[in-house]
Each structure stands twice: as C-alpha cells, then as structure tokens.
Amino acid sequence: MNPSAKKAVIILSGGLDSTTCMGIARDRGYELYPLTFDYGQRHRIELDNARKVAEHYGVSGRHKVVKLDFLREIGGSALTDDSIDVPDMTAPGAADTAASEIPITYVPGRNLMFLSIATSYAEVLAAEAIFIGVNALDYSGYPDCRPEFIAKVEDVIKYATKIGVEGKPISIETPLVNWTKADIIREGMRLGVPYELTTSCYNGREAACGVCDSCRLRLKGFAEAGCRDPISYETR
Template sequence: MTDTVVVIYSGGMDSYTLLHLARIRGCRVHALSFNYGQRHVRELEYARSVCETQGIPHKVIDIRAMSEVMSGSSLTSDRDVPEGHYEEESMKATVVPNRNMILLSLATGYAVTVGGGTVWYGAHGGDHAIYPDCRPEFVAKMDAVCRVANYEPVGIEAPFMAMDKGQILAEGLRLGLDYSQTWTCYNGRERACGRCGSCVERLEAFAANGVTDPLEYEDSR
C-alpha cells in the first residue's frame, strides 16, 4: 500500500526537494504550508504554484494569530535581517521561538486527519549551528512524542538530516528539478538579496555543484 506522507512545504529549496523525493519514492503526498507572519511570505506563492502544477494536495494554514508567542525573530518583526553566513553568531536573530515544534505538532494532527503515517520536514546538517529545532536530538524526541500523542502513531522524519545544502541540491539536480520554482531569501522583496544567511548558503550550494542559480539577485550576480 502506498504510504501517505505530510510534507511541511515552505516553498524553499530543501522542502521543494523533499516534496519531489517523497513522490519519487511512491508516497502519497500532502503538502502543508504555514503563514506565521514571516517577512518572506513570498515563499508561499512558490509553494502554491508548484503544488497546483504538480497536482499535489496543498493546505496553507494561517497561524498569524500565534505571532505573540513566536515573536522577537528578525523573520517575524521589524528587526533587520542579519547578513552573512549561517554559522555567524548574528544569525541567531533569525530563530523563530519554538517554530518547528509548533509546525510539527500541527502537521501531526493533519497527518492523522488524512491517514498519514509520517511527517517530513527539511531540517538539514547546515541548520545545526543556529537552529536547535533542526538538530537530531530534537527530531528524535519529537518523533517519540508524536508516535504516542494520538491513537494513530505518526512518525517525524528529517530525511536530509545528515546532508548539507550542497548535497541536497546535488540530489535535486540528479532528479532534474527546476530550482527557479523555489524562494529562499529571508527578505520578501522582488528579487533575492544575495546577502542574508539563507541566500549565502543557497549561493554556496550552487557554486559547490558548478551550476548557476536561476533566481535573479539584487546585485545582478
């Protein structure tokens, strides 16, 4: 029987690759996106477009009412988005309090609703330095909790946990994916900034694979 998987789909590179990987593995995929007041809400436009084109069931859940318990991050407030590499101390300003625990909990409820046995999300090795909710120990404990939170056990998986963004991109290129259909920049402007931590890591991934990023950048790189 085909497994049903809920993929938390932001519209970015990692979740885009994950979404297609699940389909290629023969899973019945339900994509779930969240509007939590992120300044880069433009990523949801990309998520909608991909799911409509591919015929993937897609829900966008508005949880902006929870902003008071997820505040203080440069991604959800008027604070400037720091520039530079993810491993720099300043990138802690991009941490949204308890974001993945909240999103995974909601995705687990949705998985029970649609008969899914697993929730996938795109945490990867490059996230570990800054984001506690992308580390192996967090995934292991969320998996344990979500398996006993309902009558129907739901597993939590992060298939890219041992990979960096360059390796994820390499996998996607091998699958023939089109990364012009993704949005990564933390600034939700017309073009990607090329300077925030998310852009820097994306550009490094493309450089490591010897290919050109199809997105347009503000500095016309």
C-alpha cells in the same frame, strides 16, 4: 487518489529544502499532501512559491495553507518582527557573530508548532510519514533543525496520538538532515526539482537579496554543486 497508496504530509515552505523533500517523497512513492504555514513571516513571497510548487507536482487540490497569527504577535525574530532587521552576512563581523550565536532569524517554537499541526493532519489522513527539510550541516544554527529535536518529537507522537498508541506511529522523515547544501541541490537536480519556483531569501523581495544568511547558504550550495541558481538576485 489511490486509497491503498502510502501518504506523506510535506511541510512545504516554498524554499529549496522543503521543495527537495517534495521531490524525494514523490520519488519514494508517496502520495503528497503539502502543508504550508502562513505565520506572518517577512518573506511572504514563499507562500506563492509553495503554491507554484504544489501545482508543479499536480497536488494543488491537496495543498493546505494554515494561518498562524500567533508567531507574528509574539515576535522575537527578524522573520516575524519588522523592528528587527535581517542581518546582512556580507557586513564586517557578521559571519563571526553568526558562528557563535543562534541567529536572530530563529523563530521561537516554529518547527515544534509546525510538526504538531502536521501530526494532526497526518493522523486524520492515516499518513505514514511527515517530511520536513531540516538540516544539521549547512544551516543557521537553529536548535529545532537538529536530529536530537526530531527524535524527541517523533517519540512524543507515539504517546500523544491514537495511531501511536495503536502501534502505528507516524515517522518524521528528514532526508536532508546530514547533507550539505550542495548534496541537497545535486539530488534535487537528479529528481528534476523545480528550483526556479523556489525562494530562500529572508527579506522576501521579488529578487532575492543575496546577502542574508539563507541566500548566502543557497548560493554557496549551488556553486559547490557546480550549478547556477535559476532565481534572480539583487546581488550575488
């Protein structure tokens, strides 16, 4: 560990976007401090993927996993409530519904909570930045993935933290926010991001389902980037 190195907390889910953020942060010269949240998500396989990604980047010893039972307790999302099915985006009318509504896979308050905890960790580390893989183009319509949301949270950090009051605020880095999924994958391939260690499937099975919104976006991105997705699917 280099005491003078600039540090970044990476919100690492084990998915494609957050893992690309790891690669970008490393490329920008940051010392990586990955932070993963176990919030009772249906797709718990991503926790194992996050550990593998941290190991790939040589930062297993710094990888922290935070348990948040509350999000499963309140439910309200297909990702945290087993009584709500993850939509099959190949079903008739599913795409039309997704285009007009915030999907049932939205987890209430998730990114707000994640960024709050990441801010606490970053302040203790004296880290300069938090990286989060939000995306406002090829995304599922989540309100907490928009640039407006990130800007508001970043502003709050200036007032809510000691480091912010002292004039050294923590920046929230969203390098993927205006990229298509294909753009993200192309940059990840350039940086050697280990996509074979990632998962994007909301159903959380050993082989990705290929029909949930997240799988469909991922497959579309790889196709448009001219690459083959290295993970296994039940159906493509």
